[in-house]
Amino acid sequence: MGIVRVVPPRENDSPRTRRIAGQPAQPAGALVPTRPMLMAGGVAAIAAAGGGLAVLATLTLFGFITAPHVGLGGGLAGALRSAGLLWLVAHHVEVTVRGVGRIGLLPLGLVLLPAVLIERAGRWMTHEGHVTSLLQVVPAALSIALPYALFTGAVAVASSTPVAVPSLWQAAMMGFLIALLAGAFGAARGLAPWRRLAGRVPPRPRSVILGMLAALAVLAACGAVLGAASLVIHLSAYRAAVTALNPGAVGSVLLLLASLCYLPNSVIWAIAYMLGPGFAFGIGTAVSPSGSALGAIPAFPMLAALPVGSAAAFPAWLGFFVLVTPYLAGALAGLMTVRIAPTPSLEAAPLWGLLTGTLTAVVIGFCAKISGGPLGAGRLASVGPAAGEVGLVAVLEIGVTAALVAGAANWLIIRHHVRRLAAVAGREPGDPAAASGRPRGAAGPLARASSPLPALIVDETDDAGGHRIHVNPWAEEPAD
Secondary structure, three states: OOOOOOOOOOOOOOOEOOOOOOEEEEEEOEEEEOOHHHHHHHHHHHHHHHHHHHHHHHHHHHHHOOOOOHHHOOOOHHHHHHHOOOOOOOOOEEEEEOEEEEEOOHHHHHHHHHHHHHHHHHHHHOOOOOOOHHHHHHHHHHHHHHHHHHHHHHHHHOOOOOOEEOOOOHHHHHHHHHHHHHHHHHHHHHOHHHHHHHHHOOHHHHHHHHHHHHHHHHHHHHHHHHHHHHHHHHHHHHHHHHHHHHHHHHHHHHHHHHHHHHHHHHEEEEEEEHHHOOOOOOOOOOEEOOOOEEOOOOOOHHHHHHOOOOOOOOHHHHHHHHHHHHHHHHHHHHHHHHHHHOOOOOHHHHHHHHHHHHHHHEEEEEEEHHOOOOOOOHHHHHHEEEEEHHHHHHHHHHHHHHHHHHHHHHHHHHHHHHHHHHHHHHHOOOOOOHHHOOOOOOOOOOOOOHHHHOOEEEEOOOOOOOOOOOEEOOOOOOOO
């Protein structure tokens, strides 16, 4: 996608460095990009957007040629506009249909198509030499996201028809957001493998990020299991829905693909269910652990997993495990936060745990927002979880639990190191107590040394995961 020049080292340079006019010394053999970062980002963005649009346009034209009766009005131009609308739907852009209303309940699985292409564009930026450290990941992602957002906005304008009009502001916003996240992910991933990449992040941010990811992974896994269990319980209703549709062989494959595309939506709804607020499938409806109140729902097989009836969907013992899962995720987040980077300040540890849990709740609330949407202007104008309620409850359950566990775990870590240093300080060479493994003058293995303990310093800038606790040799000596 680009040309990279490599300049050999000059005679007056060291063997391991080379100098380019107007540039600082670089490692020998390093790649020097031949174009500015903004220009390279524009090239990568256009390549990623054009590639995804070309794939969908090819599929749409194939359907237009083989089945012209499907109703793609406007001839070839209409087929291309339909491809543009499908490409925008893959970016989670709402479409307003005349006589129906807004269609915003879109499959999150389709977002993988543009995200994968943009991730490759971010890796290309790294391989071209534009990203050599984590500090350059964000500028590289912005150089991709800005032109990508302009491209999605242009496609939204070009794809508008008297029947279907995509949201222009959503096209620009979602295009920018997807390109920023996927581009940053690809640029960072191109630097080093995951383990080495995590080692480049300072201990404190790494503890918060890994704590968030651990909590989200637990919730996502339990949400997937909960959704699968509900689908197995309502398997007869699922079969009845498939039989009523009678899709045939090709239709069954398309129905399976559609179900897989909506799988992330169902996992997020299951997380909202575990948190307590649940979700709605229409105005005046609710699906929560305490019971469900549903009206008529579309004939989509995956919707057969929705629990019906005013009673709880699961037995009391199973419902307990469903409701306790967010607290377990919060406990894991708090434990990882202080396990990776403990702090000598006992009152600071709960605040770091609360920060990790709160950021996790923000991510959950955002996912709840984009997982739902309207299905027209009628009774199904409100479908999905209430993002504000889900986020607030997640803060109270995950954030508070993470704060409490972080404070307790940090206290235990400090207490363990204090006891260990006390035991070490009580032993001297040739002391009979050293042979027994007990501090001098101690009554037991956990007894404290008779002399005051040295001051402790927790080094949060080292490369040992924040576990290295040093003895301060300049601590104030006790008075005689």
